[in-house]
Amino acid sequence: MSKAYRILFLGAGFSQPAGLPLGGELFREVRRLLTAKHGSDNHVERDLERYAQYLIDCKGQSLTADSIDYEQFLGFLDVEHYLGLKGKDTWSDEGNESQLMVRQAIAQVLYDHMPDEPPELYRAFARQLDPSDYVLTFNYDTLLEAALEAEDVPYRLFPNRYSEIGYASNTIDNSRDELVVLKLHGSIDWFDRAVYEAHVASAQECPTPYEVKHPVFGADRIVDSAPLTDGPRATSDPLAKIHRVADPKPLFARGFWECCPLILAPSPTKLFYAQPLREFWWGLQRAGGLNLSLGVVGYSLPPYDAYARQVLYHVFSNYTGYEPDLEFNGRKKGRVRILDYRPDGDSGAEIRTRYRFADWSRTDLRLDGFNEVTVEWLLA
Numbered sequence: 001m002s003k004a005y006r007i008l009f010l011g012a013g014f015s016q017p018a019g020l021p022l023g024g025e026l027f028r029e030v031r032r033l034l035t036a037k038h039g040s041d042n043h044v045e046r047d048l049e050r051y052a053q054y055l056i057d058c059k060g061q062s063l064t065a066d067s068i069d070y071e072q073f074l075g076f077l078d079v080e081h082y083l084g085l086k087g088k089d090t091w092s093d094e095g096n097e098s099q100l101m102v103r104q105a106i107a108q109v110l111y112d113h114m115p116d117e118p119p120e121l122y123r124a125f126a127r128q129l130d131p132s133d134y135v136l137t138f139n140y141d142t143l144l145e146a147a148l149e150a151e152d153v154p155y156r157l158f159p160n161r162y163s164e165i166g167y168a169s170n171t172i173d174n175s176r177d178e179l180v181v182l183k184l185h186g187s188i189d190w191f192d193r194a195v196y197e198a199h200v201a202s203a204q205e206c207p208t209p210y211e212v213k214h215p216v217f218g219a220d221r222i223v224d225s226a227p228l229t230d231g232p233r234a235t236s237d238p239l240a241k242i243h244r245v246a247d248p249k250p251l252f253a254r255g256f257w258e259c260c261p262l263i264l265a266p267s268p269t270k271l272f273y274a275q276p277l278r279e280f281w282w283g284l285q286r287a288g289g290l291n292l293s294l295g296v297v298g299y300s301l302p303p304y305d306a307y308a309r310q311v312l313y314h315v316f317s318n319y320t321g322y323e324p325d326l327e328f329n330g331r332k333k334g335r336v337r338i339l340d341y342r343p344d345g346d347s348g349a350e351i352r353t354r355y356r357f358a359d360w361s362r363t364d365l366r367l368d369g370f371n372e373v374t375v376e377w378l379l380a
Helices: 012-018 023-038 043-059 070-082 097-113 120-127 143-150 193-205 249-253 275-281 306-321 349-354 372-379
Strands: 006-010 134-137 162-165 170-172 179-183 190-192 225-227 242-245 293-297 336-339 363-366
Touching (some): 012 120, 023 097, 070 097, 120 143
Parallel strands (some): 134 179
16 A cells, blocks of 8 residues: 555544534533433533523623533633632632533543444545554544554554653654554543542642542552553653543443543633643644645534634645645645535535635535545545
């Protein structure tokens, strides 16, 4: 197989054919799950009522809890927590009660919708990837990882593997041919050990030291986990603290205050919590120029993701503006491919507007969604 040198961005539309809920439907399922677990008078429902009153008082908008823009609501909670507006009632460094409940519920809803085995569509996608490809996904689910493992495609979930850690620089280990997959918004099976270690340090400083219990990292752990990274890492590297859990299902029965998956919940201010994942974004503004293929699947560039627009703008500009006739190993740089889903008759005007920075003379758009036909078109 000749190396394709692709850079691929995956959004929620990549996972939708497998039956995973998107956007507003995901948040509705989150609310239903939380009501089933905690009753209708739970933290999230009370905060929704409080936010509805805020909209009335500040914007003159009278909305029910069912009609509130959930991303704006979660952004409201992010600001409240990040700035410590609740003072001594701030719940934890990870978030306040509603934020942790939502993150845990998102993970459980997506986990419950995951198919037992990766569908053939995703296996076909995985089979055609090669170690020269770079996959950047905004999705929390593990569909892609399951497909890659089913097809025995070697991959890693971090940018660089190192053979040696130096004082001012590290030596990159390129000895393995493996696909790079970066989950820019985290994953339902990732947990940050740094949070646990901070609790342990605090417990040891207590006048009466105590043992910190934790279902992932404590002596009382109920799941198996392994570091996200492999090989030597700097002690200060946040990625070295992230662990993958083999099967997170047992954790969903535990309280939201006991552990929370490392995901950046959908909100305009999710970057408040992006510090552990910042290395995934390092240098992306310079990417694309030397790739031979650029594709986007199911990512409609929502207005709240201004930071992602900034990244995509640079990658698109680099790809089409630098060495447009680049050829390597008999493969020529191809046209940009954007794959989304719109009902019959939709011209794609909204997508074209959101991607107005694209050079449309060198960009193709398909609106029939991710399927057995379009996967071949995307990866050709």
